[in-house]
Amino acid sequence: MNRINTLSDLLMEELAELFNIEYQLVQALPKMAQACQSSALKTVLEGHGGVTKIQAGRLQDIFSNIGQNPQAVICRAMKDFIGEGEYVMKELEKSTIRDTAIISVMQAVEKYEITGYRRACEHAADLGHTRIVELLSETLIEERAMNLHLNELAQLMINDQAIDPSPKAGSGGFYIPKGKFNRNRIKRKRNNTDLSRFISEGNPNSQDPQER
Numbered sequence: 001m002n003r004i005n006t007l008s009d010l011l012m013e014e015l016a017e018l019f020n021i022e023y024q025l026v027q028a029l030p031k032m033a034q035a036c037q038s039s040a041l042k043t044v045l046e047g048h049g050g051v052t053k054i055q056a057g058r059l060q061d062i063f064s065n066i067g068q069n070p071q072a073v074i075c076r077a078m079k080d081f082i083g084e085g086e087y088v089m090k091e092l093e094k095s096t097i098r099d100t101a102i103i104s105v106m107q108a109v110e111k112y113e114i115t116g117y118r119r120a121c122e123h124a125a126d127l128g129h130t131r132i133v134e135l136l137s138e139t140l141i142e143e144r145a146m147n148l149h150l151n152e153l154a155q156l157m158i159n160d161q162a163i164d165p166s167p168k169a170g171s172g173g174f175y176i177p178k179g180k181f182n183r184n185r186i187k188r189k190r191n192n193t194d195l196s197r198f199i200s201e202g203n204p205n206s207q208d209p210q211e212r
């Protein structure tokens with residue numbers, strides 16, 4: 001029998017899925033952080049591991065506030081993203097290329113989470129659940145900040161790969177000719193500054209169109 005018949009049922013399903021997403025990430029993020037070559041990426045992933053535990057706790061608060069237990073839902077999409085991350089860690093050696101691939105996986109994760117939290121926020125607002133909207137919005141701000149961190153790191157990784165004038169076979173052909181290389185060096189310097197700002201302060205007011 002279909003257990004989702006109302007918007008309220010749908011919201012409960014969405015919250016249960018978000019809870020499972022955070023649970024899966026709490027397990028996966030420390031492993032991904034350990035697999036990174038870049039200390040900046042490792043710091044960002046470790047930091048987000050701690051934030052993810054808080055986000056799972058927030059969802060638990062929501063369920064206890066409304067007097068319900070989360071349904072036993074497994075988010076298959078998140079399972080696939082994490083499977084992709086495990087594949088990257090197994091098949092690639094510790095390198096900038098592996099870091100870049102880990103960032104790609106995490107960018108997909110963040111976009112999925114942002115979409116899920118936005119949808120749940122909208123449904124909670126439609127149902128007049130003000131407190132749920134407030135709690136979900138806090139997480140949404142954190143996910144958007146993480147998405148920005150990853151975008152910055154992705155740019156740094158691309159620029160690092162531009163330094164190698166003779167990429168090894170199978171590196172993905174990231175060689176960039178000298179003229180472009182020089183421009184990237186300048187850009188990298190600027191991004192380094194931006195990155196440390198984001199790591200220390202975060203950016204909760206992101207209007208970054210790339211996260212959409």
Ligand SMILES: [Fe+2]
Pocket residue numbers: 022025052055113143
């Ligand atoms: Fe999260």
